[in-house]
Amino acid sequence: MAKEELKIGEISKPRFEFRTFGQDFDEAAYIMSRKSVPVPEKVWERESDEIYIVSKTNDKNNTKIRDGKMDIKTFVKSVDGLEQWNPLMKGEFPISKEVLENDVFPAFMVDMPALTKDTYTLEEFLEMVNANDNLQTVRVHKERFGYMVNDTLCEVANVLINGAHVVSINSESTEIEDIKKTMADLNVSGVENINYLQAIKRIIGWNNKPLAN
Amino acid sequence: MTHTTPRYEFRIFGIETINHFIELLEKNGNVGKVRNISEIYLMTSGNNENNIKIRNKLLDIKTLVRQENGLEQWNPAEVGTFPLAKEKIKNEIFPALGVECPALDRNVYTLKQFMIELILVDPDIKVALTEKERHAYTFEDCICEWANVQVNGAMVRTLAIESENPDLVYNAIAKLNIGENIENVNYPKELKRILGLKIDYDINKFF
Numbered sequence: 337m338a339k340e341e342l343k344i345g346e347i348s349k350p351r352f353e354f355r356t357f358g359q360d361f362d363e364a365a366y367i368m369s370r371k372s373v374p375v376p377e378k379v380w381e382r383e384s385d386e387i388y389i390v391s392k393t394n395d396k397n398n399t400k401i402r403d404g405k406m407d408i409k410t411f412v413k414s415v416d417g418l419e420q421w422n423p424l425m426k427g428e429f430p431i432s433k434e435v436l437e438n439d440v441f442p443a444f445m446v447d448m449p450a451l452t453k454d455t456y457t458l459e460e461f462l463e464m465v466n467a468n469d470n471l472q473t474v475r476v477h478k479e480r481f482g483y484m485v486n487d488t489l490c491e492v493a494n495v496l497i498n499g500a501h502v503v504s505i506n507s508e509s510t511e512i513e514d515i516k517k518t519m520a521d522l523n524v525s526g527v528e529n530i531n532y533l534q535a536i537k538r539i540i541g542w543n544n545k546p547l548a549n
Numbered sequence: 550m551t552h553t554t555p556r557y558e559f560r561i562f563g564i565e566t567i568n569h570f571i572e573l574l575e576k577n578g579n580v581g582k583v584r585n586i587s588e589i590y591l592m593t594s595g596n597n598e599n600n601i602k603i604r605n606k607l608l609d610i611k612t613l614v615r616q617e618n619g620l621e622q623w624n625p626a627e628v629g630t631f632p633l634a635k636e637k638i639k640n641e642i643f644p645a646l647g648v649e650c651p652a653l654d655r656n657v658y659t660l661k662q663f664m665i666e667l668i669l670v671d672p673d674i675k676v677a678l679t680e681k682e683r684h685a686y687t688f689e690d691c692i693c694e695w696a697n698v699q700v701n702g703a704m705v706r707t708l709a710i711e712s713e714n715p716d717l718v719y720n721a722i723a724k725l726n727i728g729e730n731i732e733n734v735n736y737p738k739e740l741k742r743i744l745g746l747k748i749d750y751d752i753n754k755f756f
Binding site for chain 2: 357358359469472473474496497498499500501502538539540541542544546547
């Protein structure tokens with residue numbers, strides 16, 4: 337079967353992803369920038385402020401809020417150390433009680449709080465989250481630089497997790513072999529795949545494993 | 550416990566936002582040693598007055614003595630070097646953490662036993678593993694430093710000014726052009742922000 341050509345910004349079949357976090361990926365970032373084909377100007381450099389919600393009870397669902405919209409992705413499978421995540425739900429604030437009951441809190445896998453209102457603003461929702469001992473909101477600021485190497489979408493990002501700086505690199509594609517080739521080209525083949533949830537949990541002290549460097 | 554004279558301290562944290570002040574310190578201060586230090590901070594949400602850390606198996610607790618006109622005075626006290634007797638753990642460390650002390654099965658705890666059996670299993674205690682690259686200076690008769698600090702692998706930068714005389718600290722702050730609106734942030738406060746034990750961010754930029 338012919339492989340699907342990835343185009344930045346277009347919806348494709350579910351992608352696999354390699355991502356890692358640490359302090360020093362200067363060499364990989366340099367190689368990425370040199371090997372990249374030209375990419376659309378809109379992905380050259382992007383900045384965003386996001387809130388991630390992490391749950392002590394699971395690593396399966398990744399919840400983030402950006403521009404007043406909530407986005408939950410769910411882990412599908414891991415193949416050769418590469419991870420596949422699918423969109424689970426998207427919602428917008430104010431958000432209805434039904435969506436919180438049926439989609440959001442089940443994704444957190446924690447006890448449902450008493451929901452006494454028909455809709456909830458972002459502020460009210462975050463208050464509920466922070467009142468739950470098994471959940472925590474985390475401030476994330478991203479400065480992302482986009483590339484395309486070996487037909488995989490790549491980025492180098494400066495990320496502030498609750499104000500503290502880490503660097504992340506990634507390569508994603510529907511084609512596993514293209515990601516592996518990219519990892520080899522970037523000299524990161526042996527580096528641990530660390531997704532956002534894992535990186536955040538390590539930095540906020542929920543998991544005492546180190547980052548990649 | 551051993552005691553030394555408490556100093557008044559002013560400290561700030563940031564990434565690029567404090568580089569200008571560091572450059573002024575490097576330009577005008579007398580350079581001292583560079584030290585690389587690994588420390589374990591023990592953090593709880595309710596504790597704001599005790600700075601509890603372990604360096605080279607030595608556990609010390611700095612206690613906030615007073616906050617005065619934007620400065621803080623901390624009293625450092627060494628609890629002891631691991632292995633530590635359970636009485637020290639029960640009577641000094643857990644009260645400082647502000648959480649209930651679990652049943653202590655051993656008479657003496659090594660650092661590893663203390664961390665694995667008492668700290669990492671306690672949901673009310675969070676650990677910040679820090680790697681500091683500390684650059685010491687003297688400036689305007691104050692002890693100063695700037696440092697790159699990795700907190701559980703994520704980096705922040707800090708600058709501190711200390712003296713037993715608060716007026717000398719105020720003078721150094723002014724000479725480094727640190728404005729009055731810049732908050733004095735001690736280590737526990739910054740670590741709590743990074744660990745998410747203190748939620749104090751502006752929500753509006755997420756809309």
